[in-house]
Amino acid sequence: MVQKGKIGFIEFIRGTAALMVMLEHLWPFARDLLHYDSKLFDVLTKDFFNIGQMGVVSFFLITGYLVPWSCYGKSNKEFAVSRIVRIYPVYIVSVLGLSIAASALGRGYSITEILINLTLLQMFFGIGNVNGASWVLPYNIIIYILCIIFKKYVKETKVVLGGFYLLCTGILCAAFVRSRLQGKLPVGIMLLFAAALLGHILRLHHEKLLEENKVKVSILVFFLVAAASIIIGYDFTVGDGLHGYNYLASFILAPAFFIYLYIRQLQTENRCILFVSKISYSLFLMHPVAFELFHIYKEGCIRSVFLIACTAAAFAAAYISYVLIEAPCQKILTFYKNRFS
Numbered sequence: 001m002v003q004k005g006k007i008g009f010i011e012f013i014r015g016t017a018a019l020m021v022m023l024e025h026l027w028p029f030a031r032d033l034l035h036y037d038s039k040l041f042d043v044l045t046k047d048f049f050n051i052g053q054m055g056v057v058s059f060f061l062i063t064g065y066l067v068p069w070s071c072y073g074k075s076n077k078e079f080a081v082s083r084i085v086r087i088y089p090v091y092i093v094s095v096l097g098l099s100i101a102a103s104a105l106g107r108g109y110s111i112t113e114i115l116i117n118l119t120l121l122q123m124f125f126g127i128g129n130v131n132g133a134s135w136v137l138p139y140n141i142i143i144y145i146l147c148i149i150f151k152k153y154v155k156e157t158k159v160v161l162g163g164f165y166l167l168c169t170g171i172l173c174a175a176f177v178r179s180r181l182q183g184k185l186p187v188g189i190m191l192l193f194a195a196a197l198l199g200h201i202l203r204l205h206h207e208k209l210l211e212e213n214k215v216k217v218s219i220l221v222f223f224l225v226a227a228a229s230i231i232i233g234y235d236f237t238v239g240d241g242l243h244g245y246n247y248l249a250s251f252i253l254a255p256a257f258f259i260y261l262y263i264r265q266l267q268t269e270n271r272c273i274l275f276v277s278k279i280s281y282s283l284f285l286m287h288p289v290a291f292e293l294f295h296i297y298k299e300g301c302i303r304s305v306f307l308i309a310c311t312a313a314a315f316a317a318a319y320i321s322y323v324l325i326e327a328p329c330q331k332i333l334t335f336y337k338n339r340f341s
Contacts, residue, residue: 009261015276017058022287024052050246057254060192064199071147072154083144085333089325094285095130101292133288157210164197168225175233187233198222202262226251282321287314
């Protein structure tokens with residue numbers, strides 16, 4: 001059964017999103033091992049439907065639905081500590097694990113790269129991610145900071161809607177400038193923040209603080225802005241990486257799926273889904289470690305066995321991470337919260 005305090009449809013999407021990101025990263029291994037070469041398949045999975053990107057959009061919708069609301073009832077210190085405990089321990093282990101694996105493969109990182117990556121501030125220093133899946137975490141931290149700054153407005157529907165429409169306007173302007181100047185303005189990142197705000201708007205509706213007609217307008221605005229800004233700001237050349245088609249698919253399909261499940265308020269009792277949801281954060285960060293370690297044994301391995309082993313290793317690493325890191329950290333956090341509250 002869904003645990004007390006858990007939201008059924010969120011648990012379903014969280015597990016699904018983690019699987020989508022993992023499968024996106026597993027595909028290059030599968031393609032190389034199976035010697036699969038299909039231009040049509042590559043066009044469909046790279047230029048039109050990038051399931052990893054859809055998973056990321058889903059995570060931001062979840063963040064918007066859950067985090068601002070949880071921030072409202074906590075002190076700034078309590079909220080900050082809870083977020084740090086949630087993010088950093090598993091992330092640090094994943095960075096150290098990938099650093100060791102990369103060193104074993106002869107492409108190790110410098111001490112400076114590793115240390116800065118451990119802070120999660122690498123993008124501000126122009127340093128690449130040791131854990132490629134972690135690129136979204138700094139943007140989540142920005143959302144946490146914004147939640148603290150604007151905490152008293154979390155339940156102020158006029159402020160939330162005003163901020164949402166202001167951001168949507170900014171996205172359209174950024175898309176226009178991007179198209180004119182051929183610049184790399186982060187329209188996609190801005191859309192992720194808009195998705196998080198949309199998630200919060202749905203939460204306000206769920207808590208009966210926002211009228212249904214205003215929610216419907218917000219949803220319509222989001223889809224129109226997402227479509228217009230991507231069409232204006234991004235290239236739609238097929239076969240040239242992450243561009244218009246897959247951005248359009250990600251920012252339309254992932255929110256549409258989220259909204260559909262929100263309307264249905266799915267309460268799943270499927271044990272497999274609940275298990276994946278429970279270990280989703282560890283699966284998100286630890287699957288690159290498992291894949292990197294297994295890369296050592298790629299050559300000469302039976303293809304199907306290798307793919308099955310990679311998948312099993314990813315789940316094993318995630319479960320071990322959950323049991324040894326996530327769960328104990330949450331227990332310690334709960335203990336001190338009860339002790340000093």
